[in-house]
Amino acid sequence: MKRSVLSATLGLALAAGLAVLPATAASAAPAVPAAVQGYTASANSGSAHAGSTYAGSAQEAADNQAFFRAVMASAKAKQAANPWLQTITVTYDTSGAPSFTDQIANAAQIWNGSVRNVQLQQSSGTGDFSYYEGDDSRGSYASTDGHGHGYVFLDYSQNQQYDSLRVTAHETGHVLGLPDHYSGPCSELMSGGGPGPSCTNPYPDSNERSQVDDLWANGVATAK
Numbered sequence: 001m002k003r004s005v006l007s008a009t010l011g012l013a014l015a016a017g018l019a020v021l022p023a024t025a026a027s028a029a030p031a032v033p034a035a036v037q038g039y040t041a042s043a044n045s046g047s048a049h050a051g052s053t054y055a056g057s058a059q060e061a062a063d064n065q066a067f068f069r070a071v072m073a074s075a076k077a078k079q080a081a082n083p084w085l086q087t088i089t090v091t092y093d094t095s096g097a098p099s100f101t102d103q104i105a106n107a108a109q110i111w112n113g114s115v116r117n118v119q120l121q122q123s124s125g126t127g128d129f130s131y132y133e134g135d136d137s138r139g140s141y142a143s144t145d146g147h148g149h150g151y152v153f154l155d156y157s158q159n160q161q162y163d164s165l166r167v168t169a170h171e172t173g174h175v176l177g178l179p180d181h182y183s184g185p186c187s188e189l190m191s192g193g194g195p196g197p198s199c200t201n202p203y204p205d206s207n208e209r210s211q212v213d214d215l216w217a218n219g220v221a222t223a224k
Contacts, residue, residue: 037174038141039158039167040182040193088216089119090148090175091127099133100154100168107169110202111176114209117216118148118176129175139193140167142174147215150175162193163200177215178208 094104108120129144130151139158144150152171159167170192174180184191186199189208204212 036141036143037171037180038192039139039162039170088117088148089121090129091121091123093123093125093127093130095130096151097131097133097154099156100131100159100164103154103159103164103168104131104172106165107172107202110169111172111204111212114204115176115212115216117213120172140171142171144175146174146177148175158193162197163202165202166200169202169204173204173208173212176212178204178211 092104092108094101097104105122108122112119128148131154132151133154133156135157136153136155138155140153140155142150142152144152152168152175154164154168154171166189170189173190178190180192181188181190182192182194184194186195186201187205189201189204191199
């Protein structure tokens with residue numbers, strides 16, 4: 001399940017080394033030394049900015065660029081090794097997040113209808129990546145290599161404060177390779193909690209859709 005993970009831990013969780021699930025979900029999810037991307041900066045730093053627009057710090061912007069570059073480098077290596085790959089199916093396991101079954105299914109449907117080079121499919125057992133739920137002061141986040149592996153953690157409190165489908169679709173976007181962009185508008189899915197709790201848009205915009213298709217061209221990534 002956990003293949004080709006990145007060694008860098010990104011966002012304001014840099015000092016933590018890697019994402020560690022809270023006790024409510026830790027027994028089910030293995031620790032992954034992967035890039036960590038959260039729905040809001042508070043998911044990584046513990047600082048709240050509910051209701052106000054948050055643009056993100058310069059360090060976060062640099063970390064997000066590093067995350068995207070690392071995803072590109074890793075996937076380009078895969079393309080060189082497997083040039084025959086076509087559209088790929090990435091499977092996911094929802095057994096660790098039973099309260100969010102509907103949101104996960106709807107998020108997968110949104111992404112499947114938005115992109116063509118990668119499709120998400122629920123597995124009957126262990127998937128390429130997994131969803132977990134619980135309580136965590138960091139909020140919701142994805143611990144992922146950005147190319148279909150790792151896990152998504154969905155925090156109860158944050159999913160009550162923010163639109164739950166948007167949170168789920170946003171974190172799934174990280175698994176597909178997209179970094180946070182907190183300064184973006186509500187129409188941009190990866191702006192996450194930046195526009196505030198009133199933003200309920202769960203759909204990636206045209207640029208985000210294009211980025212994912214570029215990352216997964218022929219089943220692996222090709223940079224523009």
